[in-house]
Amino acid sequence: MPDPAPRPALLIGEAHGRETVPLRDLPAGITAVTLPRVVKDGDDTIQVRVPKDRKQRVKPRQVDLVADHPVSPYDPPPALTPRQLAKVLETRSTKRWSTIEADLGDNAWQTTVDLIRCGAVILRCDVVNVTGYSPRSWTLTHSWAELAEDKLAELKGRSRPEDLHRDLLQLMSGIPQLANEHTLLANTPPGRVLKVPAETATRAEDWRVYELAVRAASTWWPAQSQPRRITAKELAGRSLRDTKSTWTPARQQAFSNLIGVPFDQAVDKADTDLRIRGPLQWRVGTVIADTAACDPWLALPARGVQALGMISCNARGVFIVENEDTFEQICKIPEITDTWLCVWGKGYATNGLIELLRTLDWLPLVAWGDLDAHGIRIISNLADRVGRPVTPVAMTVDLYQAGVKYIQPPEKLAGNRELASQLAQEAVPALRDLAGEIARAGGEGCEQETLYDEVLPALPSLLEAVLLSAPGGTARNQARGTQHGSGASEA
Incomplete structure (x- = not known):
């Protein structure tokens, strides 16, 4: 039997955000x-x-x-x-x-x-x-x-592996959505140790992660007939008999792979900071995460980025979207999601998102935010923290002037007018004219959701224009992405 392929290298090292200190006689490596x-x-x-x-x-x-x-x-x-x-x-x-x-x-x-x-x-x-x-x-x-x-x-194993194997089969029996997983496990009998089925939908490698995903799914599917969405703690309590059991990124992803639903959509009160859709596969701990397995996106807690190892990435660029509803609309546009890595990170970028973007340093960054002072500052803050340019799309003075302005109390308007005046001098250059117009309008803002009719149909061509205007054009970006994806262990 051939040796298994080596696991890919981590995207984010423990030295991130630190500075090297020269000490003598440190061991190699x-x-x-x-x-x-x-x-x-x-x-x-x-x-x-x-x-x-x-x-x-x-x-x-x-x-x-x-x-x-x-x-x-x-x-x-x-x-x-x-x-x-x-x-x-x-x-x-x-x-x-x-x-x-x-x-x-x-x-x-x-x-x-x-x-x-x-x-x-x-x-x-x-x-x-x-x-x-x-x-x-x-x-x-x-x-x-x-x-x-x-x-x-x-490491500690199970005293009677056959009992646990039989227990999982019994849990899955009678649940139509788990029939295929039931067959896979039934055809993978235990020996002295328990074995994860080779073709499991969980994409897990470790038995414990596989077991918890199966137990959770065996509880989750029957609960879908209830009007109330089950909470993450409730699911842990009912399936794992411990509400304090940690939903680690690996467990979340194995469970999501099995049910085909992002974790933050499957349960209530999920600690999720990143939603991602696009041509990318990676590891979450020892579980394979694939955008094809979860519809409409992958959901990860920001801390999960620390456990990621890249497998392949064929994206032409990264598209960051400020608002949740807008991100959902973009996930329905195959022209974008087939070629762009689309990311929603809850407004101001989390550390997990910044670390991920720094790692994908060969891809151009594009962002679409609200046409208001904070939308401009979010993009400027992102560019400063990630250390490379971010190109805004659909954030023009013309769209702002024609857009519906949302209601704000006087004190907020005053604060946004002052912030916009500051950003007219300090924001990323492409957004300074917009910031100046917002300041002249007294701080009024226009949200993404009110611009769908004008922007969504044109968005694929807007993104294509960004690629064409980038140094070297699309061919260079595609070549770099392919090379990086195939050489992930050198990331």
Whole structure:
């Protein structure tokens, strides 16, 4: 049997938002970075800042040692014993160096180095004499922390695998929507360990993730006859018997793949910050996420971006949309979704969206927002944070002048007029004329939803025009996307 294909590298490394610190005698494949400091900016969006002194020098007292190269979401060092691996995965928040030495024995340092290189842990160290370091504690990386509970369950196994196998078959019996999954599992008998069916709709690799997706779907489908939408906690309580059970990105995606519905549409009160539609496949932990599996979009919590590894991306560009209803309308236009990666991120960009856009750095960025002061600032804020140009579409003075203005109280109008006046000087250049017109109109705004008749029919050609005007035109963008998609492990 051929070896399985290697898992793709993570999109986002643990060094994101930090700065390298030069220390002597660091092991190969490892770099030292500053500790993250999270603050809120004026737009109430969270930023990761590098701590510096008053002279803008980086002189930290502590650093984190992390991998200096792309890593897989989960690929333990081969020399690690199951007992040692379990000890690593049992890290709750932090584990002190003295405890690590007790767990791993004489090989504690070398084993820790191997764990850092494979993307399992972040080792916090005290800086000694400016360029030296001394281990202090470790934490699991984002991707390993998300997968820890499920991987521990795999390591511990089940005392009677055949009983659990039979239990899942019984849960799915009588549910027409799960008939195919029932057949797949029935044709995959357990041995000493439980096996995930090869063609499972969950696209999961780990039994624990597969099991939870099946249990949740077996509860969710019968509940669709009720007028009230089941909540995420209720679903966990009824199917997993624990309302506090975490809906990790991998579990969410496996469940969504199985039922064919985005997680935030399947349940109420879902913690979802990103909705994405377009020609892209990736991994959420160890689960394959594919836009073809969920209609009309993929839904991810922003923290899920930390566990993503790209598989392929054939998009010609990224199209960011400010409003939820507008995003839904765009998802119904195949001319756009077949070639553009369409993203909705709830107004001002979340950290997860920024990290994703920084990773897709070869694709042009286009945005459509409300024709008001905040719509302009959202796009300007996005361009500043992502560090490259963002081209606005359907945000012209002519559309604004002819559009329906929404009602605002006097104090809001005054604030928006003042903001628009400021943005007429500071916004991205393509939106400064619009900002000036909004200021002259007293701060009035026009929302995207009132412009559907004028904009939606013309949107495919507007996006095409952006590509044609980009340096090198569409051919260059397509070539770069294909190359990046096939070489994802080098991302």
